[in-house]
Structures are given as C-alpha cells and as structure tokens.
Amino acid sequence: MEHKTIGELIMAYFKSHPKQDLNHAPVVDWVEEQYMSMYGKKPRDIWRNIRSLYQQGQLIQVRKGVYRYDPNYVHDVDLYDFPADVKEEIFKRDHYRCVVCGLGRENGVEICADHKRAKDKGGTNTAENGQTLCTQHNLLKKRYSMTEAGKRFFIKMYEDAVRIDDENMIKFCSSIFNLYDQYGLDSQIQRPD
Incomplete structure (x- = not known):
C-alpha cells in the first residue's frame, strides 16, 4: 500500500467528490480510516490540514466548516508575512x-x-x-475570532473588576456584554454577570 500524507489523503477524498460541498465529518472519518490502515495510528489535526489546503488555494470555503474541491478554481494563494x-x-x-x-x-x-x-x-x-x-x-x-477574543478579554476585565470591587468597570463590561447579546455575537461564551 502506498503511503500518503494527511494532506494527500484529504485531497484524494475531495478529488473523488468534485464540486460537492463537504463538511468535515465524512472527510475526517475517511482520512482517519485510511491513515490508520497505512500507519496503525490516528492522524493528527485533520481539520487543521483541511483549512491549510483552503489557505493554499486547493479548496474553496463555501461557509464555515464546509469546503469544496473544484479543479476549475484551484489557484495558488500568496500567503506571506508583512515585509x-x-x-x-x-x-x-x-x-x-x-x-x-x-x-x-x-x-x-x-x-x-x-x-x-x-x-x-x-x-x-x-x-x-x-x-x-x-x-x-x-x-x-x-x-478565536476577533469578537470571541474580545469577549474573553472583557470577561477577564470584568472578573478583575469584581475582585477589586471597581463598580465603574463592572458596569462598563456589563454594557459590553449587553451589546454582544443585542447583536447575537458569541453566545456560546457564557457571560459572567
């Protein structure tokens, strides 16, 4: 049996399902099964490898967590750091x-x-x-996304303010949490107040 990298296995799966919108579950399951049969151990970070292939221009992101392979749209993406x-x-x-x-x-x-x-x-x-x-x-x-990171920073600020009994900062952070709620952002992160 020919040995392949995780990335090669991922691309093999997507190429066998061209122009289909695929979420991670079937891709991860198939890659894990193939990798286990080749190497006798579980592969690491399959989902991160999928995202990396998207960043390299090999896959198209349809929406969060859903990717597609279209041979007509594959292109190289210039991912470079700031000069x-x-x-x-x-x-x-x-x-x-x-x-x-x-x-x-x-x-x-x-x-x-x-x-x-x-x-x-x-x-x-x-x-x-x-x-x-x-x-x-x-x-x-x-x-985390920018808004998730922001909410986590405000949670830390709020907890620090509660610890030292800073009423103004407590009110300020509560107002920020209300804005997160108002706009339906990051509700998976529990507000502390």
Missing part, C-alpha cells in the same frame, strides 16, 4: 507594545505584527491592516 519595512512601521506606530495588554520588548515580551483582517479573508500586507500583538494575545486571536 520587514511594513512590520517595523506597525511596531513603531504602536510604540513597540501589544495593542491589547500594553506590554512590549522592554518588558521582556516578544511582539509580532498581526493581520487585523486575515490574508485568507482578503486582508492586505499594509500597515493599516496590521497591529502589534504580544505572542500571548496573537495566539489567543488565532485560536
């Missing part, structure tokens, strides 16, 4: 500090230039689309 001069412009503009927590290199914190709008969602490599984040907040943003 060095633009990265420096972003850092300088943000005073070499994370725009979320305010920590920076002088605090011994590593900083990075982050795309406000991701490249795979049409974001550009311009300073206007960049922001300085510490590695902790950059990882949080990658893990």
Whole structure:
C-alpha cells in the first residue's frame, strides 16, 4: 500500500467528490480510516490540514466548516508575512507594545505584527491592516475570532473588576456584554454577570 500524507489523503477524498460541498465529518472519518490502515495510528489535526489546503488555494470555503474541491478554481494563494519595512512601521506606530495588554520588548515580551483582517479573508500586507500583538494575545486571536477574543478579554476585565470591587468597570463590561447579546455575537461564551 502506498503511503500518503494527511494532506494527500484529504485531497484524494475531495478529488473523488468534485464540486460537492463537504463538511468535515465524512472527510475526517475517511482520512482517519485510511491513515490508520497505512500507519496503525490516528492522524493528527485533520481539520487543521483541511483549512491549510483552503489557505493554499486547493479548496474553496463555501461557509464555515464546509469546503469544496473544484479543479476549475484551484489557484495558488500568496500567503506571506508583512515585509520587514511594513512590520517595523506597525511596531513603531504602536510604540513597540501589544495593542491589547500594553506590554512590549522592554518588558521582556516578544511582539509580532498581526493581520487585523486575515490574508485568507482578503486582508492586505499594509500597515493599516496590521497591529502589534504580544505572542500571548496573537495566539489567543488565532485560536478565536476577533469578537470571541474580545469577549474573553472583557470577561477577564470584568472578573478583575469584581475582585477589586471597581463598580465603574463592572458596569462598563456589563454594557459590553449587553451589546454582544443585542447583536447575537458569541453566545456560546457564557457571560459572567
């Protein structure tokens, strides 16, 4: 039996179902079964590999969690980082500090230039689309959408305000949670108040 990578298995499944909108369950199940038969162990991060193939232009994202392979639309996507001069412009503009927590290199914190709008969602490599984040907040943003990350930050602020009995900050955060509710955003994240 020919050995294949997780990415090759994913593409084999999508190519055998061209122009079909596929959610992750059948793809993951099939890839896992094939991988187990080849290597005798479960593959890791199949869903992340699917997303990576989309980011490379091999798959089309129909909607969140649903992808399609169309041989007529496969293209290479230019996924590159900010050029060095633009990265420096972003850092300088943000005073070499994370725009979320305010920590920076002088605090011994590593900083990075982050795309406000991701490249795979049409974001550009311009300073206007960049922001300085510490590695902790950059990882949080990658893990969650911007609104999810924002809600989690406000939850932390709220909890800190409750701990020190800061009534103004408690009211402020509660108002923000009300806006999340009003617009139906991130209801899967329980508000703490």
